[in-house]
Amino acid sequence: MRNMDVRRRLTLLAVTIAATPLVVGGCTAGQREAVKPGHGKAAAAPSVTVTPADRTKGVPVSAEVGTTVSGGKVTAVKLTDDKGRPVPAQPREDGSGWVPDRPLENSRTYTAEVTATGDSGRTTTQKTTFTTMAKSTKPTITSELYFTDNQTYGTAMPVVVAFDPPIPKEARADVQRRLFVKTDPPQPGTWSWMSDGKQVEYRAPDFWKSGTKISVRSALEGLPIGKDAIGDADHRATGKVGRQVSLEIDNATKQMSVFREGKLLRKVPVSLGKSSTPTSSGKMVIMEKFDHTIFDTRGSADPYVVEVDDAQRLTWGGEFIHSAPWSEGEQGFTNTSHGCTNVSAAAADWLMGVTQVGDLVTVKGTEVKLDQGNGFTAWNVGWDEFAKGSALPVPAGLKPTHSATPHPGAVAGGSAPAPAPSKSNTGG
Known part of the structure; x- marks a missing residue:
């Protein structure tokens, strides 16, 4: 009987030991680990680091939830404000963080809870609470997005953001990380900065x-x-x-060729800039269109004020394609404008019905070259040169499908404000 009591006590002790969960050494404030039952030695739980760090104060309202994981991947992120309301956020493509859908509010406390899961199924949850800064008294840098909601664009339309004052070189990477472009179907690209920091443009290789x-x-x-x-x-x-539309303007012939989906629609006689005010040669993009506008160059060396119809802007400096009934006798033969592309009233009206903001316009054979940044100039350089302007690394595999820039008549696609920049209606 005594031996039986001893055996019962030993059996009970063994069951108790077997039921005790294994605790992995090492812990962090706010971190919890969940262990799934298994056989043999349990795999280590993933390690998670979250930013902003716990109890951080004075956090910018642009903050995002940064995550660094070792031995697993993030499987859940929960961000709430100090009233317990959820704050929607989206993951970065590289998994480095979650960006709130809206800026956070000043002088508020937020809680982020990040869960990571390892290959074994074990999870670790890290929790952090932080408080945002009071409203800043620092001067703001004004930004303008040249991309309008619910608008249809041409196939060469870059996404353009302009700044006043310019972004200093050392701050461009931080700014670029907060500029997001998504395309459906996916066509990844990159941002490229103008050297003066007044403008940054985004396009894909094609x-x-x-x-x-x-x-x-x-x-x-x-x-x-x-x-x-x-x-x-x-x-x-x-x-x-x-649809794909592109224009090619040749100073040698004084003709504009208009293409749609790779097919020539029409040739239009033009009069370009006279020798004292030449038209720029280069690859431009139609920036905006006006049924009616006024060119006002008062204060310049050649002051004038003129009303024009059917005007399409090509540069910040004031080069347009527009109706010029006063020069119809010279169109196709002589350059008489102040830098604009003059066409007949009938041709200008027809063009307004064919073109879109974002269509490619190529001008060749004039006395001067287009200055980079004078308009939407993302296509005025090749892809490799454009990618050099990124303040962040560009994926090595991001390359054009064509060995050279397509002819303006080629079908697009293939197998991503004043005073900065200066904007004026000074054409003619």
């Missing part, structure tokens, strides 16, 4: 495919920019790409 949906977010509100400035606003827009 022209957009017709029907592509482009969603843009310039999430700069509250972003610290350099030591002494802060971002001004959060801009969003979603547009789509329409």
